[in-house]
Structure formats: structure tokens, C-alpha cells
Amino acid sequence: MARSFDYIIVGAGSAGCVLANRLSANGRYSVCLLEAGPTDRYLWLHIPIGYSKTMFHPVYNWRFKTEPEPNMHGRALYWPRGRTLGGSSSINGLIYVRGQRHDYDHWSALGNHGWSWPECLHYFRRLEHNELGASATRGMEGPLWASTIKQRHELVDAFISAANKIGMRTVDDFNSGDQEGVGYYQLTTRKGWRCSSAVAYLKPARRRPNLHVETSALAAKILFEGTRATGIRYLKHGQTAEIHANKEVLLAAGALQSPQLLQVSGVGPAQLLRDFGIPVVADRPGVGENLQDHLQVRLIYEVARPISTNNLLHSWRGRAQMGLQWALFREGPLAVGINQGGMFCRALPDEAKTPDVQFHFSTLSADAAGGEVHAFPGCTYSICQLRPESRGVLRLRTTDMRDAPSLQPNYLSTDLDRRTTIAGVRFARRVAAAEPMAALMKREIRPGADAQTDDELLQFCREYGQTIFHPSGTAKMGVANDPLAVVDERLRVYGTRGLRVIDCSIMPTLVSGNTNVPVVMIAEKASDMILADADTEPAA
Template sequence: MQTQTKTQFDFIIIGAGSAGATLAARLSENPEFSVCLIEAGVKDTSPFIHIPFGLAFLARLTHLGWSHNTAPQQELNNRRLFWPRGKVLGGSSSLNAMCYIRGVAQDYQRWSDAGAKGWDWQSVLPYFIKSEKQQHGASEYHGDAGYLCVDDLRHTNPLSQSFVNAAEHVDLAQVKDFNGAEHHGLGFYQVTQINGQRCSSAKAYLSNAMARSNLTILTQAHVEKIIVEQGRATGVQLHINKKTLLLKANKEVLLCAGAINSPQLLMLSGLGPKEHLADQSIATIVDLPAVGQNLQDHLDVLVQYRCKSNVSYGLSLAAIPTYVKAAYTYTFKHKGMLSSNIAEAGGFDKTEFAGEECDIQYHFLPAILQDHGRSNALGHGYGLHVCALYPQSRGEIRLLSKDPQGELHIEPRYLSHPDDQKVAIAAVRKAREILAAEDFKPYQAREVLPGAEVQTDAQILAFIRANSQSIYHPVGTCKMGLAEDPTTVVDENLKVKGMSGLRVVDASVMPSLIGGNTNAATIMIAERAADLIKQEHSSA
């Protein structure tokens, strides 16, 4: 049990996820700063976190996640979708598929055009490079001196190679680097791994920083509200060791709790839409109508095949020797099947609705994964996950009570914009074209989702409504932009409007979704935020 005696710090960071761990490590590089990093979850000691193949089982370990569910989705047959978020050191970077993707330059130009000045591609690329320790060394696009290790996969399944080879079948390029000059095509993903193990933000940024005397890390500590005095955030109230504790921040409180919990904590602290706070009997300190608004996520659709071949990662008697050998190889060499992130290959493509940029992304899995990995899928097969990268639908996060550990109203409003329906239908057709390639013929496979009988647009849309799921990229609920814009929560320096001493630093500040996985961009945001904070507070 942790005994916390020090109660005053220069910086208090709420949330030790992708952003929070990065920020804590960078700020504590300055010995003049005292930093307290608070995580509601546990330490990242589970072997399922560190062994990449353990990804298949992480959703079952409920103590490592928040296990959120959405409100019933009107356009998805009123289904409630599972929204797993990390509740552990490293946050969702300790649970994700480790795919390292930055998006494209146009994504960040859109941020800048929307009022987030200083966040265009030319401004953020140096922070991607700064964060990265690239296996292939430094280049125009990559860095080799950062904390976040980005490696090639040490093992890939033959089915994943068949997927990459299928690029020729659909007139796509085979891409070697999705974070280089061109990402339109199919290829193997690079992953956030080191020595065949997951490189979460906790491993990357905290493993060395933990030894610093100016950094305090609290786990299993649930922040209940931000303390505000005379328009300034002065500290936090948290629950730890079955007790309430107040911590004081001399300089700033930095909110890094993610797209769900950051707006929740702002509202619990009296910072949010006045009418909504009144409904929950919370006194308004600053009326910020945009808190919890602008919620966006990538909606994932799966085209699934079953095959007679046992080459895939599957549960069967025939596969037992393979798993025994894999365990031996990984234990002694950190190589082989257990070093796989399962989502080994993928790519970016255009539907007929795309502009200059790719509008869909693929994740190929040489496996059958059911219910986010929460249930066993016997037998062998493979599947292609596809999502629309730039959804027009917008949702919101709302309180259901003023209980800091209570459930939230999570309303993504998937497919509420008709354009999103059109792109999703086209995406399924594109995925089917790839899986029809000659390279898959030797596996004697048959399509089970959507199924051969599902062919018309109406049938495909009905399938999407019944089966689509989140691919875990919620953003936007504390939107960054011009201070005078009523749709923003923080300014371009990530400072909460109408306040001093408080910033939000995580995926919630993204004005719009990037075209890809959001982890690398979240770490980039924290890297740049650390420099902004250091410049403001470091002594001359």
C-alpha cells in the first residue's frame, strides 16, 4: 500500500496513459520541477501486457480497463458498443495493437485551419521525430534518439504476407513505411515494441524516469475533482488507500485522462455546460458549452473468413504443438509467434467518395477474434477490419451522476451522418476485393461475415448496423482551437479557457480525427505540450 506524505508539487498530472506518462517523463527531466503523476489503475505488471500476443486476452482482464459501454446506438440497431480504455500505467498504450501510425500532413493542416495554430504538419513532425527511436535509424521522417521504440515485427504469419501480396490484385502499391512519403497501399505495420516486447508509454517514458527523486507516481488513486480557487486550478482531490487526499499544484494541473475521462473530470469540477451541470447539481465555475462535445471515433467493420488450413492463429488440437514451440522460442529469444501483435498488416485505400487523401484503413488479422477477444473462437480463419478514417458523425460525453466513479453517457452517434453510411458500404466492398485475391486460394476459405448472400448496398448496410464495433480511437471532447470559438475547450497552448493553471493534454484536444491509429499522435501532443510548459515555467 502506498503511503503518500508529500502533498505539494509544481505539476500534478492526472492520468498515466499515452500522454500523461510522456508528459511526466519530459517535465521531470528538469530537476527544478517536482512532478506528481496520478493513475487510477494498477501498475503494468501483467505479462499479457508485455508479451505482444497477449493482446488477444487483454479485454478479459477487467482490472486493466475502464470497460466503458456506449449508449444504445440508434443507427446500429440500438446496440451498446464496448469501449475499452486502459486503466493501468501506460493507459491504452498498454492494451492497444501497437500499430505505429501518424496520419498524414493534411490531418494536421485541418487542425491549424480550425484554429489550432502551431499544430500544422511542419510544427508537429519534429515532435514525432523527437519521440521516436526508430529501428532503421534517423531520416527525414524518423528519429532514433527518442524514448518510443518503433520496430519491424519479429514474426509475421504467412496469411499476412498473402494479404500484402494481394495489393497487386487491387492495383495498390506495397508500402514499406506508412509514416514516410507515401502510405496509399498495403504492407506490414511497424509496431511500438522493443526486443520483441510491447513498448507502451509507461515502458518507453517511465521506466527510467521512475528513479528521479522529483517524480512521484501514484497508482490506484482516483482523482475526484480539480480544486479551483479564484479562477485558478490549485490542486486535486483524490481517493487513495480508502481515504480522501488533497494535493496542491504550485504551477499547473495537467489533465491527461483521455477523451472520455478528461471531459468527465472537467464537468465534475464545475467546468462545462452550465445547464448540464445544473442538472447534476454541480455548481458552475466556468460555463464551457463545448466540454464533452465533438466526440469522434473510427467505426470498424469486419470481413471474416474461415479456412481449412491451420496456418492461422487459432484454437484447435492441431495448433497445440505450434503454441508449445512458440512459448519456448519467445521465452528464450523474444521471437516467434508470441512477438506478433496479431494485427500484423494493413494499409490505406480510397473509396469512390475519397478526395486527395485515403479515406479508409485496413487491419488484417490472421485469426478469428470474437467480441474484442472476450470469448473463444474455435477453429482457423482470417479477417480484414476496415474503418472510415474521416467520419462526419459527431457525438458527446455526458455525466449520468456526480459520482466520480459512476457510469457516463457515451453517445458517439455512429453513422448518424449519411455520408458515413456510404463510405462504410464502399469500405466493405473494397475489403472483399482484397480477400478475393489469388494469394488466398490455397487456404480453402469461405466468407462467413458478411456472408455470400449479402451483396446489395441495403444488405451490406444492414450487416454494418448489426456487427460494426469501435476500433478504439475516441477523440475530440476537449477541442483545441481559438479561444473565442465557442466550440473549443482549450486554446492552442492547451490551456482551458476561462482558467489559469490548467491544461488538457491528450487525444480529447484533437479538433478532428487523424487518418489512422491515434496513439502516436497522442504522444506527439504530449511531447509538444512538455516544451510549451517548460518554456513558460523554466527559470532563465
Template sequence: MAEQEYDYIIVGAGSSGCVLANRLSADPTKRVLLLEAGPRDLNPWIHIPIGYGKTMFNQTLNWGYKTEPEQGVNGRSIYWPRGKTLGGSSSINGLIYIRGQQADFDDWAARGNPGWGWEDVLPFFRRSECQMRGADSYHGADGELAVSDVGESDTLCDAFIAGAEQAGFPRNDDFNGADQEGVGYFQLTTRNGRRCSTAVAFLRPAAKRRNLDIVTDANCECILLNGRRAAGVVYTLDGERITARCRGEVLLCAGAINTPKILELSGIGNPEVLQKAGIEPVHSLPEVGENLQDHLQIRVIMRCTQPITTNDDLNSWIRSTQIGLRYVLQRRGPLAVGINKAGGFVRSRPGLERPDIQFHFGTLSSDIPGSPVHKFPGFTMSTCQLRPESRGTVHIQSGAVDEAPQIHPNYLATEEDCRVSMDGVRTSRRIAETPAMRPLVQEEYSPGKSIQSDEELLDFVRSDGTTIFHPVGTCRMGSDATAVVDPTLRVRGLEGLRIADCSIMPTLVSGNTNAAAIMIGEKASDLLLAEQSEALAS
């Protein structure tokens, strides 16, 4: 195993990488290597939808990153879980299937990325989707990724939706249809009560192909360059350093944190950053690790007047046993759908062209996401600003492969970000005061009714805000000379090296990022296969 050779080497078996492995290995004449730093997805909690509470802090399945302490969040360091197993973050996320707003992708195209507008990317969303409601002009039913309804209504979710309607927000039963705006139940990436990660959807059907090698627990150290061409990668497996040569293309799909890390360890990036870390610069790309964006969630927690929350289920051994048995016997109930079943997309103030706030409505409450639930009946209305202005960075600290990079999200760095985050709290309170919700609200547990002024609200936002797990943008796509990749996803100035993951997003999509990551994998495969066909034709 000292040295191997492939047509395609894919680094990272996450939401984009699993798609690429499936599509590229469909050609039996092409040999494909898929490297994943984590283990196989054998842990049973991965496949139980509510199980991400168990994987949130699992150091085997999760990179468990932490941001640097930052002034914008009152000097706090925030925990950033990222998937480290087959399926990547699609194996540990909240399962919510949201594409974003049509204008998000039209904005990408307008920023110098032809081929990435809404009409361009919609076919890729449709191609991967197995929509339980059937196919239409917005949805596909023949794809690998299961997209399912929650299946059962919930008293609290119904009250939230009704309350939001009473507060003036429209009902929306399809956030991925003609218009995203409104409130309703989410659709989830589940099938028959089990998680449908990209490993389940795309990798399992392809794993039996003899031309696809899937190597887990393989940590990519660097990209090998032969002049200006990517010639392969070096990775470690069971303590052995292995060289994999590439006669085609190396595809980085390691995500918004690890993709820039691998580039910088390879000497690709900002020369000043590299030299500070003790890395000899090989190829100057100053924006590697820049342009980091994330959704900061602000949670408003309510004590409920009735014992009908997931808190009550989990705090009672009788009820816990009942829901466990129901899941085992029927694949139904709370374990089959996850925590955030309802939500919505609303405008923080009149006059905006489109929604700028997302709601996640959870039928439980805890001090931090993923921690033990409160002992009282509680539920959470979480909001995030969809398109933050703040930009951060991700950079290596040294040449040590096992050392985590420094993550600076730079949350709440602009007045607009602060204002929208505070407006999210106010909107949650407005919905809680509606006739539909008021009978279920005993009191506001957090931030508490005593917090009212702008100064108090902003301090709460800075003290309590946390990631909702959507980092993107650190290898920005664009047609300008400073972009890291061009619109065909090629790394600028190099041959045989592309990036296909959320790091290429110029701007954050308006919603959860998993569906867009899958779309990027689909489009990347088409770009590669089309160029391959052109080469054969010539």
C-alpha cells in the same frame, strides 16, 4: 498525506501523461506528481505483445466502458476498453505505430490552431521515436519509444498485400514516411519481443527521480479552483481523500472519456449538463464532452483453406506450447508481434484526394475482438472510415465519482459514413477475389456472400460494427470562443489548467491514435518549458 504541494500535477499516466512526467521532472528543481487511477503495470500479459487479448476484459487494467444503446448500430451497446494502468491504453492496445496523414495536422492548423501543422508536429514525432531502421527526415532514432518491424513474414499477410496490389493499391513499406497510402506490414511499439508502452519508454527512466511522485490506484475526484485558477486536485487513495496543491499547473491527461468527466465533476462544462447531474456550475464551457469521434471497424471474416492461422495455433495445445516456448527462449513468433501485422490505407473510390479507409489484417478470427477464436482456420480483414463525419458526446450522469459517464458515439449518423463503411466491405471482398488470395479463401464467414444489396450491407454494418478503440475530440482545441482549450492547450477562461491527451484533437487523425497522443505530450511539455524559460528571463 492530508495535503501536498507540487509544481506540476499530471492526472493520468497514459500515452501523453507518461511523456509529460518524464520531460517535466527532468528539471530537478520542479516537483511533479503523476496520478494514475489504475495499478502499476506488473501484469505479465501487458508486456507480451499478443497479450492484449488477455487485458481486453480485465477489470483491473481496463475501465471497461460501454456506450449507450444507439439507433445507428441497431440499438446495440458497444464495449469500449480503455487502459487503466501505468501506460494507459498504450499498455493494452494493438501496438500499431501510425501517426496519421500529414494533411490531418495541416487541417488542425487551418481550423485555427497555429503551431499544430505537419511541419510543426513532425519534430515531436521524431524526438520520441527510437526507429529500428535508423534516423532520416521523417524518423528519429534517439528517442525513448521503440518502433520495430514485425520481423517475420507471414503467408497470409503476404497474400493479403499481394492481393491488394493486384486490386490496384500500391505497396508501402513505411506508413509514417513521405506518403501513407498503400498496403504493407505495420511497424509496432515493441522492443526485443516485448511491448514498449509509454510507461516502459518514458516513465521507467524517470521513476528514480526524487522530484517525481508516481501514485497509482489514485482516482481523481475533482480539480480545486481558487477563483479562476486551478489550485490543485482532490483524489482518493486507499479510502482516504487527499488534497494535492499546485503552485504551477494542473495537467489533465486522462483521455477522451475521463478528462471531460473530471472537468464536469469539477463544475466545468455545460451548465445545463452539470445541473442535470446535480453539479453546481463553476465555469461555463458548453463544448466539454462534445465533438466525440471514433473509428468504427467493420470486420470481414474468411474461412481459410489451410491450417496456417493463429486460430490453429491457439486451438492446438501442441502448437500453443511450441509458440510459447519459442517466445520464452527467443522472444520471437506470434506472441512477439500481436494480431494485426499487416494493413493499409486506401481510397474508397476514385477522385478522392487521400485515403479514407484503413485496413487491419488479422491472422485470426473471433465473434468479437478479444473473445475466444473460432474453431476453424480463419482470418479477418477489418476496415474503418478514417475521418468520420458523425459526432457524439460524453457526459456524467451524476456527481458520483465511481459512476461511468454516458457515452453516445452517434455512429453512422451521416450518409457519407454509411457509404464509406459499406465500401470497406466491398473493398475487402475485392481483395479476397484476387489471384493471390483466392487459394486461401474457403468461404466468406461474415457477413456471408448472401449479403449483397446496399440495404443488406448497411444492416450488417450497423449490426456488426464495433469500435477500434480510438475515441478523441471531447475537449476540442481551437482559437474560437467555443473551443475547450486554446492552441497552447490552456482551458479557456481558467489559469493553471491545461489538457494534453486525445480529447484535444479537433478532428480524428487518419489512423491509430497512440503515436499522436505521445506527440501531444511532447508538444505540451515544450509549451510549458518554453513559458517557464520566458518567465525566468523576464
């Protein structure tokens, strides 16, 4: 039976939960939130270190894979994406980072009015409860917590001190707009628990009578009357259902599934759609183009003393200690996740005016993020280029949303990307060789002492590089005369009515850092725009 709501939100992830809260808050509008995955009742979705338990989970993770990557030795790379309430904010590494002032000023300079740093800062402050306290750039009244790491770790302290020795300043706040420096990250945790967007935004709103949340409901197609989006057809437990949108359909399914749903529904490159027999609603060549991601390269070191998290995880005493710390005090390794130390630096200082590389320093080591930790004491220096030039593409494989799209990120396809990544590896080695870090590093496991030339380091990056989980840009925001723009500055899909995209897809260029908090900001800003337009947009 068809049902009707003012707003239909597709995807209960970082953006969707924000929209569900804000659009239902005044009680004037009915809102339906569709989520393809189950509810977030699994305990490890809420314990910060549970990141390792959900990285490959068949229920709570979409477990996408790219096409074989020509610049990565032909490897098909694993791309995890959250599949539950909270989406990827329920399974991510918890790092609280906004990006740089320049990122947003650049969006504005491209013609996207209203998206400069000062204009976005209002929403960054609105969304957060920052344990560092309120300031000109920090907020204290928002639902999403930015928590400080209270228990220091000897390895992280040594990492910070070693970076100081080579000229990096210590900072306690990476989010003032500048970033440059080294320190402990803030995390999206609250009193030892993960603070996902489902916890921060959706949970407080669930009892509102005008908000309906439908889980295990996979959006199969956007319904159109002419060029106006009028509803969603979705699949649940093998059955098909339809719901009608009186005002707007809002896509918040992420940078992979929002463009896939657009293409399946007839919005995308016309020839691609015709090849699949899909009637063209709007010829938008940019849908699925402009795919960007941060490539992660992980240097692994054996630690000279048994002080790493590896040691705790391989000892029953250590595991018991961690469990008690968390159970009694909500502290210890279980409360802070994997990565604690951070750094933003200029690996190519003669070319980069702002930091071009980000570090995630971890007190454990494994062959892959979320994998089995090594038997020896270990730590990981993870580096990624912040503003890659490489651009990829997303395309349909079939017209069925149950089938994953084709993903071709084209990592390391430009000279700047290759040089920056190699320089980042060399910068990590400089930190590892500086005291007091040097005294704690027994040996470099990967890439290993034999890899010294640029060609050898590039081969290491190609062989071991992986995603750091930030796919973006596949339905980019841009001006009307940009042939690849998919949405305008109010996130409305060009060539349609009653349809917006509100997630990582809309980023014209990737932000300099982790993407979760920027997406929450985008949704906060979008909710204001939607509500402002509500009385002027004619009903369907």
C-alpha cells in the same frame, strides 16, 4: 495531509507518462503523477499478444459501454480503456501509425497555430526509435520504439500481393505523411516486449527524486480558487486526499475521463452543471461535445489450409511452439500481437483525395476483438473509415468519478460515413477475391455471400460494427471565438488558469489512423510549451 507539487498530472497513460518524464527531467520542478489503476506488473501487459488477455480484464481495463446506439440496432457497444501505468498503451493493439500530413495541416488551418505537419514532425521524430533507420521523417534517438515485423506470415504476404493485384503499392513505412499503400505494420514493441509509454517514458524517470507516482489514486475533483486550478482531490483505498499545484494541473486522463473530470469540477455546459448542482467555474459548452471514434467492421473468412494463428492456439503443440519461440528468441506470434498487415486506401476514389479507409489484417479470427478464436482456420479483414463525420456526446451520469459517464458516439449518422463504410467492405472483398488470396479463402463467414446490396451490407455494419478504440475530440483545441473549443493552441482550458488538457480529447478532428503515437507526440509538444511557460506563469 495536503502536499504540494509544481505540476500535477492526472492519468499515467500515453500522454501522462511522457509529461512525467519531460517535466521532471531538468530537476527544477516537482511533479506528481496520479493514476487511478494499479502498477503494470501483470505479465500480459508486457507480452504483445497479451492484448487478448487484457481486453476484458476487470482490474486493468475500465470496461466502458456506450448508450444504446440508434444507428447500430440499439446495441450498447463495449469501449475498453487502459487502467494502469501506460493506460491504453499498455493494452492496445500496438500499431505504430501517426496519421496523414493532411490531418495536422487541417488542425493548423482551423486556427491552431503550431500544429501543422512540419511543426508536429519534429516531435514525431523526437519521440521515436525507428528500426527502419533515421530519415527526413523518421527518428532514431527517442524512447518509443517503432519495430518492424521480422517474421513474415503466408497469409499477410498473400494479403499484400492480392492488394498489389488491384492496384495498391507496397510500402514499408506508413508514417511519412502519405500512408497510401499496403504492407506490414510497425509496432510499439522492443525486442519482443510491448513498449508502452510507461516502459518508454516513465520507467527511466521513476528514480528521480522530484517525481512522485501515485497509483490506485482516482482524481475526484479539480480544486479551484476562483478560476485558477490549484490542485486535485483524489480517492485512494476509500480515503480522500488533496494535493496542491504550485504551477499547473495537467489533465491526461483520456478522451472519456478528462472531460468527465472537467464537468464534475465545474467546467462545462453551464446548464448541465446546474442540473447536477455543480457550481459553474467556467461555462464551456464544448466539454463532452465533438466525440469521435473509428468504427471497426470485421470481415471474417475461413482459410482453406491450417496456416492461421487459430490453428496454433487450438493445438497444444502450437501453443508450446509459440511459447518457445518467444521464450528463446522473443519472436513468433506472441511477439507481434494480433494485427500484422495494414493498408490505407481510397474506398471512394472519386471523393477522397487521400486514403479514407484503413485495414487491419489479422491471421486469426474471433467473433469480437480479443474474444475466443474460432475452431476453424480463420483470418480477419478489419476496415474503418478514417475521417468520420459522425459526432457524439459525453455527459455526466452522476457527480462521482467512480461512475462511468454517458457515452453516445452516434456512429453512421451521416451519409458519407455510411457510404464509405460500405465501400470499405466492398474493397475488402476485392482483396479477398484477388490471387493469391483467393486460393487461400475457403469461404466468407461474415457478412456471408448472401449480403450483396448496399442495404444488406449496411445492415451487416450496423449489426456487427464495433469501436476500434480511438475515442477523441471531447475537449477540442480551437480558436477563442469557436463556441465549442475547450482548449487553446497551447492546450490551456479557456475560462480558467493553471489548467491544461493533454490527450486525445484535444483533437479537433480525428487523425487518420491509430491514436497512440499522435497522443505521445501531443504530449511531447505540450511538455515544451509547459516548460517555456513555466517562468512566465505566476505561481498559485
